[in-house]
Amino acid sequence: MESLTALFSQHLTSSGLPDPVQQVVESHWQQFIERHPTFDLTLDPRLINELTHCWAGSDFAAQQCIRYPEWLETLCTNRKQLPELAKNHAERLGSAIALTTTDDELNKALRLYRNQEMLRIIWLDLNRQVSMSDTTKDMSNLADACINRTLDWLYHDACKTMGTPFGTNIPDEEPVAQKMVVLGMGKLGAYDLNLSSDIDLMFTFPCQGETRGAKKVITNQEFFIRLGQRLIKALDSQNADGFVFRVDMRLRPYGASGALALSFAAMEQYYQDQGRDWERYAMLKARVVAGDKTTGQQLLDTLRPFVYRRYIDFGSISALREMKQLIQREVKRKGMESNIKLGPGGIREIEFIIQSFQIIHGGRDRSLQERNLLNVLNTLKEKQWFSPEEAAELESAYIYLRNLEHAIQAIDDRQTQDLPKGVETQARIACSMEHNDWSELLTTLDQHRKFVTTHFDAVIADPEAKEKNDTNSNQWQSLWLSRLTEEEEQQLMTQEGFKNVKTSWRRLISLRDGKAITRVRKQSHDRLDQFIPLLLTVAAASTEPDTFLLRILPLVEAVLRRTAYLVLLIENPGALEHLGRLCIASPWIAEQIARFPALLDEFLNLGDLYNPPKKAELADELRQQLAHIPEDDLENQMEALRHFKMAHILRVTAAQVSGKLPLMKESDYITWIAEVILDAVLAIAWRNLTEKHGMPQDALGNLCDPGFIIVGYGKLGGIELGPGSDLDLVFVHNGGTNKETNGVRSIDSTTFYTRLGQRIIHILTTQTPSGILYDTDMRLRPSGSKGLLVNSLPYFEKYQKEEAWTWEHQALVRARVIAGDQQLAQQFISLRSDILGQERDDIKLKADVIDMRQKMREHLGSKTNQQHLFHLKQDPGGIVDIEFLMQFFVLKYSHRYTSLLKWTDNVRISEELEAVHLLPHKEARQLREAYKTFRLGIHQKSLQNEKPVVEKLELEEVSLKVKTIWSQWLME
Template identity: 30%
Template sequence: MTGPGMAGRRSSTFSRLLRHGFTDPSAAERLLDGAELTGVRNDPVLLEALGATADPDLALHGLVRLLEAQPGATARRELLDTVIAAKPLRDRLLGVLGASAALADHLARHPRDWEALVTYEPRDLHPGVEEFERGLAEATDPVSLRVAYRRCLLSIAARDVCGTTDITETAAELADLATATLRAALALARAAAPGDAAACRLAVIAMGKCGGHELNYVSDVDVIFVGEAAEGADEGKALRSATKLASHMMRICSETTVEGTIWPVDANLRPEGRNGPLVRTLSSHLAYYQRWAKTWEFQALLKARPVAGDLDLGRQYVDALAPMVWQASQRENFVTDVQKMRRRVVENIPAAEVERELKLGPGGLRDVEFAVQMLQLVHGRADASLRSGTTLDALRALAEGGYVGRADAEQLDAAYRFLRSMEHRIQLYRLRRTHLVPEGEEDQRRLGRSLGMRAEPVTELNQEWKRHSGVVRRLHEKLFYRPLLDAFAQLGPGEARLSPEAARERMVALGYADPAAALRHLEALASGVSRKAAIQRTLLPVLLGWFADSADPDAGLLNFRKVSDALGKTPWYLRLLRDEGAAAENLARVLSAGRLAPDLLMRAPEAVALLGDGDDLEPRGRAQLEQEVLAAVGRAESGEAGVYAARGVRRRELFRTAAADIVHSYGTETKPAEADQGALVDEVGAAVSDLTAATLAGTLRSVVRDGWGDTLPTRFAVIGMGRFGGHELGYGSDADVLFVHEPREGVEEREASEAANRVVAEMRRLLQVPSADPPLLIDADLRPEGKSGPLVRTLKSYEAYYRRWSLVWESQALLRAEPVAGDEELGRRFIELIDPLRYPAEGLGEDAVREIRRLKARMESERLPRGADPKLHAKLGPGGLSDVEWTVQLLQMRHGWAEPGLRTTRTRQALAAARAAGLLGTEETEILDEAWVLASRVRNAVMLVRGRAGDTFPTEVRELAAVGRYLGYAAGHVGDMLDAYRRTTRRARAVVEELFYGG
């Protein structure tokens, strides 16, 4: 029976529980009314203590579970009376229960372990390794070791959540507990194999956070093992014994039992990583680090500390390697290696997690650690005070030594402490290894309250987190790149700067032809106190070096300034260059490689976004391009607007293709240049051809829609010819085409013909509207009767012409014919029509062969530009494109009827098919293929460098050097490039003389 009085009391209880921070007062009331809390249900002391925890609901539930687990009523009463009477225990126990469900589970399984929290004396506040060893001393097997470990962990967590220890003391205690645990696990391993223990000396070296006395609640414990033979023992046997002990010790810590796991022991920082022996002798370690070690391995050794096993051997190891660690900054590319390693860490974070990643993400803990470690390694060689393995101790030493401003150090210290506190409390909840900030409001509320935020814990948590993360980002950029910064760009207030004379000398040394202009660009980009200028100051030192690696550093820097001015107010631009490891380097390569790609980028600066670390530079297929173009055309209000939209897609995709070509040809510091030049040519040819086909499809759709709505009175198809049909277009190639139509049922041929001609005329007009984009010229001169014949014919007209008038050169031209746009069925029927012409039954007669040879010889003598060096003309010169293609096409016409592999529009595929059919030898095929690929690369290079098509090497010095750089030749080696071209094409011409002209 309920009455007004009971309802009022319940309402009062609800309000009181809500006031104390409970989020589920109904469940809390049921627990408080339970038998376990008899007599203390309304005790204000208990409710006040529960309300002070991170999660009062979780704390109350854990307390009830602990009481239920007690072995009897007397034990339950003892625990409850102690909790109510003793504030230190109450705060410790409830604090842990409100912050850690995992430790609540442990207490429920081991109900007397709460007694470990009773002692509250000064000597108990900061236990060290010896105290933890005493706490683990009773462990006789892996299961009991886990129980004892969790009991010790319980005491650390209690001091942590109550504020008795700060984050650095907690992390040090966790490292000391890990040390004691490693020693206990090694003792168990030794006891299990006394023979192995007697045969060797084994030292365990802690690395990473354990070595640095800054361990997390849940973390891999990184170690390296050093072994030596015991006196009188055989070294080989000793190392085998040491390896068994080390493996057993790792399993004891890492394996999961009924009590869970302790933590994984990770030995992958050892020489050769997973592939190297688990245990090495000291001399073997030294030999490896002297000859083979990478920069990151010396960075890792900065935190090395002997913790278990033979500590004398461990100290010998650390002492012997210390000189190498502190000389590491003198290694070639040291700074860039460290920077690249940090960038790779960020690149490997899943995109969905990067904003929640406390440790590895931008503005996270690793940013602080990498910045501090790099400055330690740079300056620690001469200043021993910097040689601490603990991040905050090293940061304090850097500030005291003047290497870091005091204000910067104070901000980094505060941010690091806050982020580590977040990380600790996130891990403490489930004792799981994670560095991700939880997304759920309930989890964020508990996390915020655990850090002392009570008014609006979720809001306050996110504000503080973002504020500290922002501080870390800013200072990481400043400190991590500063060793390169002073040489090039103006720094912030109070920072040192180079004199104008010294800066100018530096620019000259880097190869800038106009250092005064370069310095003006730097001043414009990096001066001031804005965030944009600050980021530019972190980027420019690296970018300047990349520009200097090109043939025209001045152009690269000028183009970068133009792009930066165009995107200056776009928030993502500099962030992309700063946060994505490859973006800035890719941009530098693209901007300094010539005119085409920068010109395209200036027309669409937002395309910078394609240069990031993902797959954005991968060419898109024809179907995807055509879908986008047709969708853009469909949204346009007129034919001209539709073609303008199609050209916009073409502009962006040309930039994508050119940028990928440049990046793959130049390579980057993180990715070497592609070795397969043929694959690059094929990729460019396919990409440009697909893009041209999609553009024509969009133009056709625009014209038809404007003139006739949805349906043209005649079926209409565009047939690609020449390099277009062969999927081999270069950046500056015209689009050779044929137009074919067929009247629809019920439409008179005259009406159909008029419509088809209007379509062709309008397509050509719209594509020739003046624009700053690279031109797309439609060339229909390969049609029947050439320039004298009609631009478009019916399928029947083509059939009649080819049956009666076709010449051998026309059959040869049709070898490259392939439908590219319009009516697919009509295009297929056109191909069926021409197949007998281009692959004549029984091959070519001798008269036809002589005619083809005559035409080729005439072309060589008449079409080569006056004054051009024939030996350097990529298209018409000896061994150039024309030589190879005519040779291949002659083989196709003579043998295509019998060899299906030859029935392809693609030159390289036809070459491979001819070799497979035994028509060419392997060496001949390789010679022709190499020459064709090289000539194609030269034409592409000329267009990329000059911004206009050309078939010969440039004569201007910088342009010629840029072509050489694209082809893989270092500065000063253009002579080698020209010699190699002449040599390659001379060999190809010899093959052509034999195969095409018959010797």
Template identity: 25%
Template sequence: MSERSSALTGLARLGFGDLTGADALLTELEGVLGVSRDELTADVAVAADPDAALVAIERVARRDAGAVAAAIREPTSRRTLWALLGASSGFGDFYLRHPEELADLTSAGTVLPEPGQLTAELLDSVGAYEGFAARADDSAWVALRVRYRRMLARIAAFDLLSEAPEEVVPVVAARLADAAGAALEASLAVARTRVSSGGAGTGLFPREQVAATQLAIIGMGKTGARELNYVSDVDIIFVGGAPDDAIEEAGESRFIDIATRLAVQTMRGLSEVEVEPPLWEVDANLRPEGKQGALVRTLDSHLSYYDRWAKSWEFQALLKARPIAGDPELGAAYVAAVQPKIWSSSARENFVDSVQRMRERVTEHIPPDEVAFQIKLGPGGIRDIEFTVQLLQLVHGMSDEGIRQRGTLDALDALVAEGYIGRSDAAAFARDYRILRLLEHRGQLRQLRRTHLMPSRQEDLRVLARSTRLADSGPAIWGLWESVKREVRDIHVRIFYRPLLSAVAALPAEERALSTAQAHDRLAAIGFTDPAGALRHIAALTSGISRKATIQRHLMPVMIRWFADGVDPDYGLLAFRRISERLGDTPWFLRMLRDSSAAAESLTHVLSGSRYVGELMEWTPESVAWLDDPEALRPRKGTVLQEEARAIQSRHDSTADTMRAVRALRRRELLRTAMSALLTDLTIEGVAASLTTITEVTIQATLRAVRREIVPPEDSALDFSVIAMGRFGGAELGFGSDADVMYVYRANGLDPQRANDLALQLVAGLRTHSEDHRVPLDLDADLRPEGRNGPLARSLDSYAEYYRRWSLSWEAQALLRARGVAGSVKLIRAFTALADDVRYPAQVQEQGLREIKRIKARVENERLPQGADPTRHLKLGPGTLSDVEWLVQLLQLEHAAQVPGLRTTSTMDALRAAETAALVPAESADLLAEAWRLASRLRSANTLLSGQTSDVLPSDRMRLDGIGRLLGYPPRSASQVEEDYLRTTRRARRIFEKLFYG
């Protein structure tokens, strides 16, 4: 009992599952074969499924014990036998039919048959000579199929016994394709004999005419690419013909008839049911017109079809075309003739979209219960990799011969070398492709049947894990499969659907490669005003052999087109060059532009549309990365910026270092807001809120830094605050707006003169350290009491005394937008309470209102720049910002004491409150709000476009068109922008005059 238990334990260690059955079979084989159990099981470890292998050996042994015994006694053949039968019941059936073939296993194992050897073996199997076979009856086909499977066993043995089978997938697939080509060549030799007079088959044509008939067999798909599976349809196209003298004698149709019969017989020899099962399906449906088209056409007929009728997918299929059998010269002529058509196919209308739709249709036609198991066609499967690679090749291969490869892995290497796909994505694709193909190969070897499905049974998954050596259990191999699918699908979606492919495909052919003179003329024609300068920038970006230059060469044709579509192509290209030089060889930059056309197009849009953005981006080049992340383009919240500003202060001891970092923070966030304004749906209110927040955080950080430097600990009781005024106080800043402010302090027991001196030093420090020559921040204190003649800073008591005794109506009006933004919170509250008493009086004096109206009229006459057209001034012109704001402020002074909604620093909020209180008709409020928003948008757009602050709507048509495009108008809309502005402000002015002066 103990001996039997020990024996069964040993079998379990060897990998057997059915221990009792295996023990019985081994006992039987020991007697039948005359070999010991130890010798029988010496190499069982290489069997993926030892139980199945043992059953297969026992079945064959019952038929021919001598053949099996000879194979078991020879170490090489024994090891190969266990590997083959442990991975493939199909080979078990083959050796059951032909046990004599076991003798060949001594030649199998670690050596892969060469292509020439495969061809010689299969031609020998039919006794081929001079293109004909010695035998033409059905026995020739049987002999061919048996010899093919002998060769297939040698390939499989090499594959199964490899230490890292995923690494040999390419060479195994190539040999399988070579074997298919050799089989077609041998079957064609049989076919020639069968259709010749005197042959054992149809015997319809004179032998000399058959010999003169040219028939080229073109491998397509995986066959053409030398990526064939163990059991797969072999896609082919037949091309027929004959020498000119033969055609003159018998006519071309005669030879096409012969070629057609040869093609039919060739296919039958490999695919028709016989004593020996078919090898695989020979599929000629990729020929012109598919199943409905002629099986064989002349070369000219093929070319005529491709020129007139072929669809985009047919050119994608031709990408893999390769002569594999038959007339080599005709085959080479066919491939050479279709090459230009393949590589120009991406220029066809909607080519990329059609390829993408075809991939989607493949997925849609998978039965729902197979989707989770589909290795080839499902999401994340082999097809995702192949379609992605082929689309990149077809789009870019028109102008780049370096990527014109048939094989998927070869094409991936070329695409990496030429910069069309990132190294990490390509490496992942290549690794995953090998894994997926290995899983597919092992699935087909199991029964030597065509399948592309992962097993569903745990036992089958365990065998798959052992045969691939990719995992140590069924669950582990399934987990690997799931992770590969996810990775492949992610890369496929990112690359396959990126619009850059469509953009490149849509480029006119002449723009892909031009001479210098042609390029100069083309650049001028599409909108560059300095084409010579543009050529210099392009040369600087694309010259050299570095990977960076290579990628830039691929990007340039498309990006030049996008720059040309912008407002200022010349500046956009210059800015792009400067940013590229600043970023140097930063890997993420060019990878992002290559892999995300949305980011690339957005970059051209902002650079050619805004000098403000271009100049800031040059100093913050890492901001380019935001273009690939919608979240990064959103203006950041004040709390986040406050935390960063405080962290800056904690890291730096000196005010100069602190402020250098704070200025960088401000520039960065101004840039983010500008880019968001250009690229997203950020409203003018959103822009104003963001710019106001950035300014507040900058002033707060500056005040903290300056106070730390100026106010000693013994004077820390001093309270000091900054009060925002004007559009800053109303949180209505635009690009280029000044920051109107007032300064207030409270001594809190300090000597009054000391407190005043410290306050003035703080003001001076604020004004000095907030200066930024790149993006000026002007702290304008002209709205303080007494204007420019008044002290820069006052104590709270001084403000109270002034407003009680001397305040003028315009000063009360200015306080309507006063809002504390920095410094002592308690002091801000106290100042706000003081301001409320002044700006929201219980009773308003009529004289004060008349004075405000008088000042408004004087401002319109005196404040406009000399020579400026009043109707084009966005701030002071009729119906613009000034009109709307003064009207709203007048209503606030009159009614805020009774209408709480009017107690706000926001112009638009106050206008809506006035509408709610029936102080302004709803339609009038809408028109006023429209005018205010349009003037604000135009003012900011003017700054974004030119990089300079201006309150005047330009009359220059190009600048006006540029402003309009920033506002979302179509190109060449300068007149429309102007008309909309003048119409809107005219209507607003009529309402203003009626309500303000009436």
């Protein structure tokens, strides 16, 4: 023992630790050797160093070693296995309490296990042998095991004296035994428990009923309340061995005045009728930690809509702000500015930053429905809500603050986050945090806290605070609150730049004085009183105040009962400015946002708004969004698909309107959106049907996976979709005739594929709260609307070769496989080339093309009484003439020039015609330029909600070139 003491003293002297810290460790060692003079253990310098750091940072750890030297021996001899022990708390604690028969024996076993494990966890943490997240996960697993094992022990004991609770929520069904469900809230729920944290719990049970098996019958609620009281006492009460965990039950419904245990039905009713904003934040991290975990998860699933709203919930940020203000006032009142959790730039501010994104966007983006803060932060970084630098700084600050929290708490196993005032304790904590001294620690701490505060202010701070002295805003508020006369109101609008004052004023006043506004809740009215003056201020500063106002007011009217959408714009005035610019440029955009206010979410990240992703990024984003929705939840899958489409169409259109995206690129993006959606829709429909019926078989009896393709025709096939385009689709399969699926509820393959096609159409065209996904046109399939919805490839080939009209071969020029079986897709491509590559009779081909073109002009062109107008698409010299020319060339020449079969879009077909010298460069270029001009015109008209018609003189020269080339080739 003397040699061990000498070795320890020698190491301590050369350790470089500050004198106050050395004195603390020396004092602990003296107590240890006085209590255990015969203790002998081989300690190498590394172990001595670890022991020194542990005792320097924790009196609690030192006292446990002094009381139980065998625990220290276990630490030293098993040091390499210490981190792994975090994984099997339940098994080890189960063994520790297996032979206990009384409450006292249980309490002692629990506390001894807890204290030994706390020693191990503190040892690992202070020696930085594990990460901060490992420490909090270890602590959470320890708490889970203590709650679970204790609850099991107490439940079986309670059933012996009070009987077993029985109940059922299903009428006429025999009651079954009930078990309690323990919900872990806060840091416990997030597997993020700190070294000396209390545990926030809720007790609940599946349903009401009565006990059986005892002399006295009591209600289930009374049983579970008594059980809960015993559980709290077993964990929380202090005795000679300390406590297990401090238990806090104040987060339960009705708080301290509420029943200790409630049924699931009572929980659901409470959160539906009385749940408050702060309780939503509390429920973000709720997790079933003990008891009946299966039914407990069902309860959490039921409560999910309370926590995560289906729409953008930006209004909830005001509740966060109010909560933070309350905390700040309390911190100031109690002089807690040095509290690293509640004080400025502390842990709570980081939590609020992350939780605000979860509450606002989590209802629609399930990847944010995650309990662990650092995991959510990483998701936010991936979704570019934070830059990599911002996310790294927030993560670094959080880890530093949590490590500092642990260092403070490890000293005496006390739940505190206050920076210490004593010089000795400061030196010890600086040592635990690997700083040279307290001054260095404070410098690093201040850097982290300043960054957190800056970011917190950017996310949570009230933007209106800066505008309180805005004279214009006050004037507009006077108008909105009817403090001015009509003459003064109109004079103000004139003064601030409105031109069509009477129209704009009447429109605004019709909202202000209308009946609809009298029926909204006070909260909504308050938000309107805040938003309208801001709207008028921003509109007056725009290039076209009247247009701005008149196109935004329909949005305001659309969200009168969901004014949380307006809070998004109040919180982000820059987003309102951008929204106004786009609405000025396009009434189509204004109408889309008024119809689907959830699109306002896109204005929170203006960088993304004007930078549409590539196809692979689109596919990955949609895959991630759908991955968070249960596979059997078709309703939410369809809503996710619709929002995905609307959001990305808005982004593409916004980029095009703002001049940041060329027209042809716009069509590419909108076509890619349709392609990734169709791919996802096919996967959903396929999974749904195969779960019911199994997989179909081909003619040889091989299973098809999927043996089905979606073929795009028209604009989809030609990569020319616009914002409001429908989809021309044809479905083809390779299922075998008279072959059945391999499931229990088998059906023949033809029926299977018909149902698959029907399911796809259902997903695309069903009207949901977010509208339909796409209008679809299936008339280009064999035999048109009279034909089968889905055709086999052999039948498709037979029809195209034996029955199809020339115009159907023209349509096939633009046909392209969009989604489905790759092998079948290659067979279709080969078949398309074979059909289009047939040599044709020139005279008949020309006559058929001209005949079909004439029919289209008669039905779809400009009317005879509008000779001064030019229909960009249908009139002679318009876009359809160019399309027919390209189709004519492919049908006429592809048997000689197979390269013409490579493309489905008009521009690249014209380029290929030029490359093989069928069209001179000048004519090919003229057709391409005319095509782009017409398409741009059609697009601009659609964004203005106008028909694709212009004054004939505007494009007479361009259309004349097209007509000349048409005549040259088709009128000879």
